[in-house]
Amino acid sequence: MKKVKISLNSIDKVKAFVNDVTKFDTDFDLVSGRYVIDAKSIMGIFSLDLSKTIDLNIHGDENIEQVLSVLKPYIVD
Numbered sequence: 141m142k143k144v145k146i147s148l149n150s151i152d153k154v155k156a157f158v159n160d161v162t163k164f165d166t167d168f169d170l171v172s173g174r175y176v177i178d179a180k181s182i183m184g185i186f187s188l189d190l191s192k193t194i195d196l197n198i199h200g201d202e203n204i205e206q207v208l209s210v211l212k213p214y215i216v217d
Contacts, residue, residue, distance in 0.1 A: 142198040146170075146214040148190050153214065158182045160210050164203070171195040 148154045161168050161179050168179030172194050177184035179196060188194060193216055198207055208215070 142201070142204055142208075144196050144198070144208070144211070144215050145193045145217075146196045146211070147193050147216045148185065148214065154182065154185050154190070157211075157214055158185065163210070164207055166203070166207060167199040169197040169199070171197060 146157075148157055158180060170177045170179045170185060170188065172188045172192070175188060177188060179185070196211070196214075198204065
């Protein structure tokens with residue numbers, strides 16, 4: 141499992157993010173405080189506080205480099 145921090149601070153970013161993660165068969169979880177949301181659920185994402193950075197857990201290691209390159213616009217350091 142790989143963990144990165146992402147920022148989804150606009151509606152357009154959320155829509156683009158969901159479109160990007162649904163291209164992969166890998167499971168993605170967004171973790172914000174005590175809440176864990178399926179990253180492929182746009183309604184679930186809107187239930188989080190999007191003004192803060194969110195932890196993204198990427199399950200599976202088979203194509204992690206490809207996943208990270210697609211998600212690069214959302215990742216914060």
